[in-house]
Amino acid sequence: MQLHRFYSSLAIRNDNKIVVLLIDGLGGMSHKDYGYKTELEYANHPNLDRLASRGATGMLTPVLPGVTPGSGPAHLGLFGLDPISFNIGRGVLEALGIGVVPEPTDVLARGNFCTVDDEGAIVDRRAGRIPTHICEQRLALLRDIRVPQSDIELHAVQDHRFVLRLKGAGLDGDIENTDPGRVGAKPTPAKALAPGAETTANIVNAFVDQAFDRLKGQSVANALVLRGFSMLPNVPSFDELYGLRSAALAIYPMYKGLARTVGMDILDCGKTFSDQLRTLEAHWDRYDYFFIHYKYTDSCGEDGDFLSKVNHIEILDSCIDPLVRLDPAVLAVTGDHSTPAALKSHSWHPVPLLLISSTCRRDGSAAFTETACAKGSLGNIESKYLMGLLLGHALRLGKFGA
């Protein structure tokens, strides 16, 4: 049985509220310029430490040891779904990232404008990274292209990048990239990778042919390639699975989109962590599960800015009191993955987990750091098991077996 179905089979309803405070890219790596401490070890976070002393700690491995996850699998794991079975394609994620929420029947692809020579061979895979307003202009040339059996939507992302959305009945995302992946080759026709995807491949090719006609004559960005064809994973909602009325408090579109894949309501929540907590308070009675997404730690890690990541951990810590005062039945503080400033990217390192609940086993944790949590009583578990821990501590899972 799939993990989420197993947990679902045990789920019962009650009034206990669950809050997940997700600090994006929370985990760090020893940094030689800062006494071989991680960002979390270097930061002052007395409030999180005090929470640790009332709770239980452990570590989450996002996918499997050594595996660095993208945001899609990292979040699906935290939502209780096996991130290897339920991967989210690049087309879908790109759409979610700009606030386009696909229907389950849509096919999405990530598009890149490129520049080709007179023979049609690619000379610049990114079309000189044209600015976004030129990308918009090129898309405007393509918006009234019509093909049978599908409606087409085009959305600019940034620079040369855009999203292609196909809407219609019977579409299938199992289609090979049209991007040959190298200069000197021509864009390839869309090929169905499964028998059911042939109609969709034909639709894509009909669109691309017309698009190439309309782009001809431009000096740059006179062609396009498509990749990451994908559909929303077929995921049941938190309400269906667990009887949880759930809401997300996220500022960035991609995380709103990821939360929507499991059926969360998306609350308008301002721009700061304190705004998010005010929104939480305002909607406290209406939901059973809240997902609060704190983004800035990840961005600083990606930028390689150790001290800025430290600073954003400290800001969060200094603002956390309203959340503590709401006294959820279960509060989990963790991350989706590590983003060590020393690596300037997501990484595979496990992420600290802090769980506070009147039903938890206090394990004497005195600090919320990677090193302290690695010794915590929850052990080092895959992120997909967090959902079970939350439900269990909320007394929302019935006994398994007689």
Next chain:
Amino acid sequence: MQLHRFYSSLAIRNDNKIVVLLIDGLGGMSHKDYGYKTELEYANHPNLDRLASRGATGMLTPVLPGVTPGSGPAHLGLFGLDPISFNIGRGVLEALGIGVVPEPTDVLARGNFCTVDDEGAIVDRRAGRIPTHICEQRLALLRDIRVPQSDIELHAVQDHRFVLRLKGAGLDGDIENTDPGRVGAKPTPAKALAPGAETTANIVNAFVDQAFDRLKGQSVANALVLRGFSMLPNVPSFDELYGLRSAALAIYPMYKGLARTVGMDILDCGKTFSDQLRTLEAHWDRYDYFFIHYKYTDSCGEDGDFLSKVNHIEILDSCIDPLVRLDPAVLAVTGDHSTPAALKSHSWHPVPLLLISSTCRRDGSAAFTETACAKGSLGNIESKYLMGLLLGHALRLGKFGA
């Protein structure tokens, strides 16, 4: 997806070198005669302890909690293969142990000479443990046996034990033992356990019939039984899976053979640990992954010689400097399984793991012992995940998912 295929799907190439120092049978058990310390806790190993303070530690569970592995599954796990799916049969392992490396089309079996009475019933299952030179004499009687469709090779192992190797096309190792497993019963004919193995079973029976004719009249070792019919597991190489040019520095034949199953080059590396490290240095530029096998700790454990195992740990520690100076991108020090002197055998106890890399999260480990490593930040993971940790820390795994 199988674990090694999943890791393989993410693998990327770079110049970062990985070294695994495998201390065979490393893990121990509390010994009542030595203050309830393990061998590793009792030994002085300041250099390993110093490495621990620069790295991250954890524990490896070779197969599953409570399960004692043979050398085959213990090594396959360390090589990233699920040791339950990819078991190595006794026939193959026995061949590898005497330096016979099978072709993928060969069928191997472990043979025992036994003594039977006039009715053909076994009276001594080990033929009085005849010395190896008598075993050689008996095999000489059988070497010119010819059967259709297969070439037969016979290799003495030790005492009454030998290896039968069948070579030919279309052979299948799915054959039941001919060993009834008890005195008073007759050796049974080889039976195919799958339809495709019938030809091979007939070949075995044709050989055994002729062998019994030639052995008749000997007072001891006048018959034989065969068991552990098996073929090499169909395992892809490290190069195919991960783009790793890999080499093994092992002194004993079985470990050379195990390394060869995943496509490692076998380097001639002398007789001592220092010889092995000199060989490592000489071949440093030619490979991406080195597997160094240190045998003596296991042998002492098997002998129940606590202090000798302690001594061999101390010898290794005192000689390790040349390895440290080579400064591999990732160095792992661990074992394949535990061999506690108190048990005089392999055991199920998890094995300490030490990982040193500029990308590791230093976890404040101060010692390389079972107790210290059990509190380390890598947690207690199955051995099959070590490969992912090594590749991850070497930045040789790309991001999973968008």
